[in-house]
Amino acid sequence: MQIIQTVVVKQILTEKSKQQLFEKYNSKKLQLQKECDQLQFELKRLEKTKNFSQVSLKNQFEKEIQFRKEKIKLLEFQIEQLHILPLGSELKEREVQALVEINVGDTWDVSLGQPTIIIKDGIVEEIR
Template sequence: MKILQTVVVKQVLTEKSKQKLLDEYHAKKLQIQKECDQLRFEMKKLEKANRFQSNSLKNHFEKEVDMRQEKLKLLEFQIEQLHILELGSELKEKEVQAIIDVNEGDRWDELLNHKTIVIKDGIVDEIR
């Protein structure tokens, strides 16, 4: 019989992977900042055209900008944490589903142990 099991994928932090993560975080920051600028521009455009029928539309714009500001704060925190982490640290990247064979006589406890795949610079380094 085959069953599905969740497998954790971890990434070993190397110079290359650290730089890649930093680049991804900075690209996300730039995208979010562009979205904030666009929202502010649209809000001012509506204000100048006097198209605000109620404060609810303005509140909606402000809420969207605030949500993006929170995302920016989170990204800043992640960048700070990445600088603190030592090379060789393992970062949980994601979880995937794996098909596991279950046969009569197998130790159930061992089957349920969480499996882990360790990735180093894009290559599977270890399966635990």
């Protein structure tokens, strides 16, 4: 019988992967800042039209802007942590699903231990 099991994928931090993560976090941060600016622009534009309820409109836009600012703060924290982490650290990248073969007589705890795939610069380094 086959069952589906979650497998953790971890990445070993190298100079190359550190730079890629920094660029990824920075581009997300810039995108969120652009979205905040766009939302503020749209809010001002819609306030001038007077076709909408000013209070509910402003609350909705401020809620969206605040949501994005919180994401920006999280990205800034992640960038700080990235600079602190030493090379060779293992970072959890994601989780994937895998099929596992289970047979009568298998030891349950051994069969369903938490498998981990270790990646270094995009290449599978180890399967634990």
